[in-house]
Amino acid sequence: MTNNQSLYYRKAAEEIFRYALESVEPEKLVYKAVSRKGNRLYIQHQEIDLTQLNRIIVIGAGKATAPMAQAIEEIMGDIIDSGLIIVKHGHSVPLIKIQTIEAGHPVPDENGISGTQQLLQLVKETKPNDLIIILISGGGSALLIDLPQHCILEELQTCFDLLLKSGASITEINTVRKHLSHVKGGGLARQIFPARLFTLILSDVIGDPLDVIASGPTVPDPTTFADAWSIVQKYGLEDKIPYSIHYHLQQGIAGNLPETPKSGDAIFSRVNNYIIGSNSIALEAARQKATEMGFHAVITGLNIEGEAAIAAKELVSTARKAGIDTTIPKPACLLSGGETTVRVQGTGVGGRNQELALAAALELEANEPIVILSAGTDGTDGPTDAAGAVVDSNTMIKAATKGLDEKDFLANNDSYHFFRQAGGHIITGPTRTNVMDIMMALIY
Template sequence: MQDQRQVARTIFAHALTAVEPAQLIKRVIGIDGYTLHCVNEIVDLQAFNNIYVIGAGKASVPMAAAMEEIIDAKISKGAITTKYGHATPLQCIVTTEAGHPVPDENGLKGTETIKSILESATENDLVIMLLSGGGSALLADIPLGCTLSDIQQCNELLLQSGADIVEINTVRKHLSNVKGGQLARIAYPAKVVTLILSDVLGDPLNVIASGPTVPDPTTFADAWKVLEKYNLLNKIPDSVLAYLTEGKTGTHQETPKPGDRIFERVSNYIIGSNRLALAFAREKAEELGYIVEIYSNQLQGEAREVAKMIISQAKEVYKDITKPKPYCILAGGETTVTIRGNGLGGRNQELALAAAIELEHQAGITLLSAGTDGTDGPTDATGALADSATLFEAIELGIDGNVYLKNNDSYHFFQQVGGHLITGPTQTNVMDLIVVLIHA
């Protein structure tokens, strides 16, 4: 069992190398004198008076470090906001560490710094924006009539509701003056190039980091429907409810929509995603002699239910004794957890705990579920591993896995039983990876 756990860790670690932010930047950005090669664009830097580098997200600092290395002294000014514990020294770009997944005062300050740069930009300036997962919380501002505490409470309610990231960000975009294309509005008429590390299923540009430089197809009415769907209208602060009500009636300006002229000089490029990480995971698993199946690259749903489906599939494979080699099932995406208990954990640990329960008395199957960003929920673990030994160890310790699962307390379960995967901040973020190894 222990060998399988180490193999699963090795496959996961190899997948992370595919989405290392600095290397992703260097793959798509190059410079020849004053000619910048950016994805499929050729940009004459001499045509601009200033080059500004801004960004937000868990991976934004290493992305910015790579930009400094490539462009060097040509950067006029820059500002990045990242999660606490994710900053490293930069040469000329100001870094602010702030709260995630719930915004805080530092997020407000960092966002104001970014806004001030964009407000000074003209049509003769180039803005390079670096975005990754976490940007929605880190690009923090307060709508008229609300307080930071109001926005924090609304974020916490959304995160605990079971809403998916598309729904959560629909609300976030309409409680902000920077999300949902609104940073592009502030930067207009400057030339804007946004480089994006995707942490959202299907890589929708308008959802990743709440799409600050992307046209937003959603409306105040859509945000209202999300809150209504999850029975939050009577729970959110009155000031937030009033702001959204006014937005629905046209009192507040809508987010900019497709076709708006502010996007004429804006380019948005996805440079890294979960698909790329899965491809590298597959490469390593095959190198280690496994037959590999990609279960899904758009995994979603309640973590404990997803665990049941994946383990069911693994058990079917296990029954097939004709397999000439060990088997590996890979999946990528992002599940959700509806909080009903008062425990501690995250979606990956909850998925692994649910898998452990399904694997009781089932030898030959090992599951790893982990976030590529190094953090699973409000914990220091990025995920956990489970196999038939997990429940055995729990029983030996007098621990009932079902009780911990019911209380959403996966962190304390694995803390006692063993199986946590702790990497520290990885400086990247492309959702989650699940590795299932099967030895018949």
């Protein structure tokens, strides 16, 4: 494998990834789902007579909600009475009718608490002829945030941080989050009832489960306080979480606190939830782009999860098998999506995509004609400014010339600083969308 070949295929991988990002730009997805013709508003083919409405309020939370709100304003114009969205710091766009509050993610901050209080005030005492449009995307669990009774923000932050570093899946993490909140797990729908409610959702969870995305604020919650506590125990956190969190969950198990609303509750009778964007849309766009570029492209999976380092080994193994599989001519492009986890044991800086890419680089043999890319569609992998990374067998050669011990970086969960020195980072800036991660293997 020559350096020119290496550079060409690494650039090709990034070009395919960036094209996939364009396919899930929130504005495009909203325009496909919402339209207006005179006094008629259409949301996913449902017709709404605007002359019968009292108020229209737009609210939301998530990393992609600002461009979603921008599209809603352009479609609906002056018929919006008021609105408020909560986005991650640095993810705002200019809006006219809808207020924007920037807040902390993935660990919540005071802005998130204040923003959620203001959002709830906006929809307080809604009437049956009010229309509430809710915009939800990944990140909503940390941005739409309130405090359990007797708990302070620092204690909730500690709990969230422990969960994020434990290796728990997003479904498990959000099960706990839902039972530490009055707005998650259907709680927001409970507070908006009896107004008519439409939720437009960008999914960042494998399988698109409505109750897990952003902790399902407008969806019936099938989980319980007992489920939340079992997750705390599963990851050995019962003696690490703050006492106020421990006490709150135990009070819920004892029946001294109300459960999250369940399926069949009347509050969901006027709720419509629609997924308008997902990982599968991005992967199909990537497949089409790769095909246009001359690759034999195949989507191999939509549910990649588990430890990032283990997923990396499986990805390289699959790429090797494809390299000798005569049914997939070379050059080949294998595409998959999902969201891995990292059990943080070191003190370094990184994210699941960078960790996966670094682990994959360690698996590749000298001159092996394989390029591996792993990147998040939100443009921010962990607490870093990188979306992810792209690697091949030259990655380790370059690292060696710089005196970098890649195994040490991986053991210390310090993939970010490895790629800062060895090269390979994918930097997109905040994409203002979020439909999980894309993993790619090019074989030539």
